[in-house]
Amino acid sequence: MLRRLATCLGMAMVCLTLAIPSKALDLDLEPPELPTLVNSNTQAVSGEEIRLGRTWLRQFRAHASAWDDPITQAYVEALVARLLPHTSLSGIEPITTLVGSARLNAFAVPGGVIGINAGLFAFAEQEASLVSVVAHELGHLEQRHYARRKARAEQTQIPTMAAMLAGMLIAAGGGGDAGIAAAMGSQAAFVQDQLAYSRRFEHEADRRGLQIMASAGYAPQAMVDMFRTMQRMISLQGGNPPEFLLTHPVTQSRISDAQSRVDQLATEALRTDSLAYQLVRARSLLAIHHRDPRQAQTRLEKDDVPQDARRYLQALIDAEEGRPSSALESLDALSEQHPDLSLLPATAADIALETGLVEQAIARSRQQLRLMPGYFPARLVLGEALLQRDANAAYQVLRDLANDRREDPRVFALLAEAAGHSGRKALGHVARAEQLQLTGRIDQGIEQLEIARDIAEQQGDDTTLAQIAQRRDTFIDYRNSMEDFR
Structure with missing residues (x-):
């Protein structure tokens, strides 16, 4: 069933793509001619960028609210994979994270970490609208804006990039203006310099985002x-912009510049709005309005979405309100009409699991995996369902899934449970350690590794001992890196 927006620390989300809030500053200036920064066919992502991004993500997870929705996660991952070949980035394995906030926001940080709030899906009425934001964020990554900001900061004695991102983490954790102030630094002249630089970054990311959209077959007009x-x-909000606009100030000159570039772009085959997107959007609206699902229905009706999206939302509501048979009947009918939409049978399997129909969940997920062997949501449902029937089989499924998704804490949480219930106590503690370090709790993760080491020593398990030693070194490296963000 649709996962709730998990709550952690209250957070005022700020977009982390480098532009500082623009209050009381006039950014309506003509931008300089944008440089061509990509001098070769690809831009290889450095190991340092990957380390910085992965470290930051662990800190972020410790502060942020998560939207635990594997079906939407799979959709976003597929979307990023569709756009990535149209960038010049190489050597990147992007990580997407869904944020449990109804606020309009998205962000990207070095190493290919991309985050999207549930509120962005609610705001973007068409798929191309969402794509325009994701493409813009990929533009920031491609143009090396973090590295260039860091170099600029060093020239002007502004705090290092780690310190800037630390300030953003403070804001994300509820520090508000204090966190933003920490990111900005203390001297007004330096702030002014960085704002001017950020304005240029925004134009560059717009330009590349428009090109990425057009190359991937999406209408670039959606960005404008x-x-x-x-x-x-x-x-309408009385001059109080959402977080995304605090860090991505939209000015008339920026809109005019983007429109001018759109008018010059040629797009041969435009993708039409996909039903898959509208189904994902229905999920986001229900997650936001889970206390009053009728608000989600009203929003979909107002936006004039396809009837099948409304049927899908009704099925989700039926499941939430204790009518699983009706929900599954509707989803099966939709699956027959749209056999290529993988999220439909995955939703049915998930609802079966969440409503206690464990055997159905196993059968449905196995059936889908015969047709789509690597589909992550179905693999996750199968592993979780098997935990209630066959812990050893669950361990096999979840171990393979964890090998494919090394950065997914929810997979390791289930793997830890499966390992413990199937008699693999040392490996269960190792999996729990992985879950803890992925969510920023490094010291607790190391404690779990030490428990696993003691068990492995008692059992004479040299293979597991070697694995534990290697992972402990990695954890300590992350802990040392995380000090930069505090």
Whole structure:
């Protein structure tokens, strides 16, 4: 069933793509001619960028609210994979994270970490609108804006990039203005310099985002339309913009520049709005309005989405309100109509599991995996369902899944449970350690590794001991790196 927006520390989300809030500053200036920064066919992502991004993500998870929705996660991962070949990035294995916030926001940090709030799906009425934001974030990554900001900061004695990102983490954890102030530094002249630099970054990310969209077959006009909708939002909210606009200030000159570039772009085959996106959007609206599902229905009706998206949302509501048979009947009918939409049978298997129909969940997920062997949501449901029937079989499924998804804490949480219930106590503690370190609790993870080491020593398990030693070194490296963000 649809996962809730998990709550952690209260957070005022800020987008982390380097632009500082623009209050009381006039950014309506003509941008300089944007440079061509990509001098070769690809831009290899450095090991340092990957280390920085992975370390930051662990800290972020310790502060942020998570939206635990594997079906939406799979959709976003597929979308990023569709866009990535149209960038010049290479050597990147992107990690997407869903944030449990109804606020309009998205972000990207070095090493290919991309985050999207549930609220962005609610705001973006068409798939191309969402794509415009993701493509913009990929533009930031491609143009090395973090590395360039760091170099600029060193030239002007502004705090290092780690310190800037630490300030953003403070804000994300509820520190608000204090966190933003920490990221900005103390001297007004330096702040002004960074704001001017950030304005240039935004134009560069717009330019590349538009090109990425067009190359991938999406209408680049959607980015301009999003800008205009955001401007209207500001006026309706009395000049109080959402977090995304605090860090991505939209000005008339920026809109005009983007429109000019759109007019010059040629897109041969435009993708139409996908039903898959509208189904994912229905999930986000229900997650946001789970206390009053009728609000989600009202929003979909207002936006005039396809009838099948409304049927899908009704099925989710039926499951939430204790009518699983009705929900599964509707989903099966939709699956027959749209056999290529993998999220439909995956949703049915998930609902079966969440409503106690464990055997159905196992059968449905296995059936889907015969047709789509690598589909992550179905693999996850199968592993979780098997935990209630056959812990050893669950361990096999979840171990393979963990090998494929080394950065997914929920997989390791289930793997720890499966290992413990199947008599693999040392490996269960190792899996729990992985879950803890992925969510920023490094010291607790090391404690779990020490428990696993004691068990492995008693059992004379040299293979597991070697694994534990290697992982302990990695954990300590992450702990040392995380000190930079505190």
